[in-house]
Amino acid sequence: MSTVEGFGHVHFVRRDDGTEGVLKSPRPNRGSRKVSAYTLKRYQEEVRRMQELTRDGVTGIVPVLDADPNDPPQWFVMPKATELREVLSPDGRPAELREVVEAIRDIAETLAVLAGRGISHRDIKPPNLMHYQGRPAVADFGIAAWPDRPELTSATHKMGPMYFLAPEMRFPEPGTPGYPADVWSLAKSLFVLAKGIEYPPEGTHYVQGKEYSLWAQGGEAAMDLAPVMEMATAYEPDDRLTMAAFRNELSAWLDVHPDPVTPAHPAFRRGFRALDAATFDMERHEAELRRLLPEQMRRLAEAQHGARDQWRAPWLVERHTEVPLLEQHGYPDDTDAEYDMGVDGMAVAATEPDAAGRRIVLGGFLMGTATTLAGEIQQEGKVLASWTQDVNVLLPSALLALRRIAGEMEAAYARLGA
The missing domain is CATH 3.30.200.20 (Phosphorylase Kinase; domain 1)
Structure with missing residues (x-):
């Protein structure tokens, strides 16, 4: 045959x-x-x-x-290998979202290794994603770009699979790198494998668009995945996640959702965290930060007081309004300031003070769509210890960062003693 x-x-x-x-x-x-x-x-x-x-x-x-x-x-x-689609969807049954993400994460790991060797595949699509010797594998390197090799395809030819093709590869100029295009194509492949369809919708993965929704496949967990897909299919290659970053975000999503995710009925699909499609990006980040804080605050309150309700709920503070709970990081109006710090808002929460007057404060500072997570252990106006980390709060890695900071704060508070 x-x-x-x-x-x-x-x-x-x-x-x-x-x-x-x-x-x-x-x-x-x-x-x-x-x-x-x-x-x-x-x-x-x-x-x-x-x-x-x-x-x-x-x-x-x-x-x-x-x-x-x-x-x-x-x-x-x-x-002879088996197409990954057949393994994920045996007998045509719908694929389980977590299994799809896990398989694509493994493919991303392989492509990240190849990128480190100067190799881009440039033909990523479901038929070239296989299952071999118990793991996902990449096949068909016929149009791959290899280091120290002249380009064999002219700029008048499209470069890659038609329905999975990144915008810059439609008529690529000589020397156009294929690494960002591999990220785009792999994200599109993830979508069709999870959705059980042949071809993905065009363009950047728009988190509010119904045609881009994986709600029916994973409910709230799918909503956590949507920003990763959006950044993996950014129109400009420089704005796109690298393959290593895509792998890391998929790994973070798997850590956040360790169990099989529950599909949801399409009729109950909500928008991005119940925000309207017209909501600005900054408001999405604000809402997500406020959504993530309570889980960690309950953890810190229990560690400090033995009761999960001994904390003050998070709120958002408008730009340049003094925040009593986070004095060391607040940015009150200062007419003598030589420059504008550019902070657009902040969401903070704190445990109730203990007998020694110590409290644990956790929050984030919003500068456009960038967020700096910050944590402090305070005592009577003094900062005993502090933590910061820059994140994109929409991505799964932000929750892992928040958990890490909360864990380190919990351990540091325990070392202080009663």
Whole structure:
């Protein structure tokens, strides 16, 4: 049995010992028995480079089992692997969102490693995402960009899979890096695998758009994933998450949601944390910060007082309004200030003071859509210890950062003693 795929013929083969594989050879031009010089050169480059990756023991790719010993090679054999879609959706059943995210996180890890070697795949799409030897793997490096190799595709050709193609790869200029495009294509692949559809909607993943919603697949957990998808499909490549950052955010989402997520009925789909579609980005960040604080404050109150309700609820303070609970970080109006600190608001909360007058304060400072998390242990106007970290509060990693700060504050308070 054989099929035609991309730049080559694909044949299913079997060794005498019963091992099955897929033999790939260059495809002749239409109406001719000859293989064009362009196709042959690209094919030969794929064989050589895949042999290098296989020899180097790079995991997460479908390796080369055998190849034509002649130079230039005319064929190579890969092991037979299963499409990832078939593993995630056996018998056509809907995929479980957490399993999809976990698989795409593993693919992102492989692509991040390849990016570190100067390699971009440039053809990421579900048919090229496989399951091999018990883990997700990437296949078909036919149009990959390799280090120290001249570009073989002209700027008049689109570069990548049509429905998963990043905007900058439609008519790429020479030297256009493929790494950001791989992030875009992988995020689009995540969406279609989770949604159970063939092709993704066009453009940046808009968290308010119904066509971009994974609410039915994961409810509130899917809403936590939406900002990651949005940043992975930012229109400008420089605004997009790197592959390593995409991997890290997917890992953070998995940490935040350790159990299988519960699908929700589409009829009950809410907007982004019940905010209207017209809500400004800053308001989204403000609302998310206020949503995240109570869980950590209950934890800190229990550690300090043995009761989870011994804390003051978080609130947002307008720009340049003095915040009594966070004096060291507040930005009151100061007519003598030489420059504007640019703080647009802050959300803070604090435990009730203990017998020694100590309280634990936790909050964040909003500067546009950037947030600085801040925590303090205070006693009678003095700061005994403090913590800060810059985050994008919409991403799962922000919750992990908030948990880490709260954990360190809890440990520091315990060391102070009664």
